[in-house]
Amino acid sequence: MSILRNFLKADRRCIRKFVWNMGCKGISGFNKFQKRKQRGENFPAFQFISVTDDCNLACQGCWVTKGEKSACLDLAAINKIIDDSKKYGSYFFGILGGEPLMYSGLMDIFRMNPDCYFQLFTNGTLLNDKVAAELRQLANVTPLISLEGNEIVADIRRGSSRVFERTIKAIETSTSNGLITGVAISVCKSNIKMALSDEFIEILHSRGVLYLWYYIYRPTGENPHYELALAPEDILRLRQFLVDGRTKYPLVLIDSYWGADGEPFCPAAEGLSHHINPQGYIEPCPVIQYSCDNIASGDLKGIYEGSMFIRDFKTEVNHRTRGCILMENPQWLAKFAADHQAVNTSNRSDLSEQLKNGCVVCSHGSCDKIPEKNWIYRMAKKRAFFGLGAYG
Numbered sequence: 001m002s003i004l005r006n007f008l009k010a011d012r013r014c015i016r017k018f019v020w021n022m023g024c025k026g027i028s029g030f031n032k033f034q035k036r037k038q039r040g041e042n043f044p045a046f047q048f049i050s051v052t053d054d055c056n057l058a059c060q061g062c063w064v065t066k067g068e069k070s071a072c073l074d075l076a077a078i079n080k081i082i083d084d085s086k087k088y089g090s091y092f093f094g095i096l097g098g099e100p101l102m103y104s105g106l107m108d109i110f111r112m113n114p115d116c117y118f119q120l121f122t123n124g125t126l127l128n129d130k131v132a133a134e135l136r137q138l139a140n141v142t143p144l145i146s147l148e149g150n151e152i153v154a155d156i157r158r159g160s161s162r163v164f165e166r167t168i169k170a171i172e173t174s175t176s177n178g179l180i181t182g183v184a185i186s187v188c189k190s191n192i193k194m195a196l197s198d199e200f201i202e203i204l205h206s207r208g209v210l211y212l213w214y215y216i217y218r219p220t221g222e223n224p225h226y227e228l229a230l231a232p233e234d235i236l237r238l239r240q241f242l243v244d245g246r247t248k249y250p251l252v253l254i255d256s257y258w259g260a261d262g263e264p265f266c267p268a269a270e271g272l273s274h275h276i277n278p279q280g281y282i283e284p285c286p287v288i289q290y291s292c293d294n295i296a297s298g299d300l301k302g303i304y305e306g307s308m309f310i311r312d313f314k315t316e317v318n319h320r321t322r323g324c325i326l327m328e329n330p331q332w333l334a335k336f337a338a339d340h341q342a343v344n345t346s347n348r349s350d351l352s353e354q355l356k357n358g359c360v361v362c363s364h365g366s367c368d369k370i371p372e373k374n375w376i377y378r379m380a381k382k383r384a385f386f387g388l389g390a391y392g
Helices: 002-008 012-038 075-086 106-112 129-138 151-158 163-176 198-205 232-245 300-306 308-320 330-339 351-356 375-383
Strands: 046-050 092-096 117-122 141-146 182-187 211-216 252-254 273-276
Touching (some): 012 117, 075 092, 075 106, 075 300, 129 141, 151 163, 308 330, 330 351
Parallel strands (some): 046 273, 092 117, 117 141, 182 211
8 A cells, every 4th residue: 555655646647647658558559569479570569769878877787888979869760769659559668878867858758759658767866856847747757766786885886976875866856756756776796685675675665666676787888797697596586575575565566577477588589678779770678789770771660570680589589598698698699690790789899709708697587487476466467568667
């Protein structure tokens, strides 16, 4: 009931937009995706769009590397992605960066698409009262604020100072302005104790956070920091925490790794979601930084249907793992990209060598199957975006 109480504290316009744009349209869009998939069609349920590679932090393991100059999608290109997606019942979009609050046209995206719902992936350091008030007026955005550790760990993980304090301030600013607010944490060796604790849940719940999204740390980027990767017993501990926590904690706990019966899956390999980077390249997911397709080529549906790279990725990954191919078999990924003559979209010239020499680490695919206990989560994972998420 305390989840509902916090939900009802949100601004009424935000609640209405969430229920209609995210809830009703989201379920309808997911059903349409399932029917497309049964027909062998290749258009995702929803998409993640990185609007810029600009960022004001330098996080460990971040996949975003800037080129000689910043890259960003222009507003017309973003609106075309959205318009093409709406034709197929997709009204939900994840907005990423870099740090998307550094993108000058961000509010225009939300304002020009009032019939859609957006999840704003942000580090929170730029989320002030002015920004929050504008988001409240628009009402079709949920900030997902990343919190990567306590006062000590957060500074190390994010390459800056006072990050924990600034993140908590952003959470308080978001909730006090009536926004439906989520927090994300990328669970790794340095923050797992905090992430899987009653105290962490209480810190967030007491500040009005409605949902908490758990990721598994994926070593990538210029400095992968493989030592932060979780061991198999850590992943099992995380999975058990999620299953148990969904029966007792006053927050919605989200993952995008396991289905209702505990079976692991890769959202990209399922075709559920894909990623469009700041240069318009379509990637299987944000951390698989290869592409054979660009949105500039034409109609989005036609691009997806004609993409042998995306189609083969889905087929071949599912033959190899139900987990994360980047973590479990980076050497195969390098060969797959080379065989398809895919463009390296990472801005790192040594990406192929990094993958060929990369460490193999465990992903969620190594975890024992633990079925969901809570019937609401079981239903959500079967019928509603596998539990409100597909950013694997």
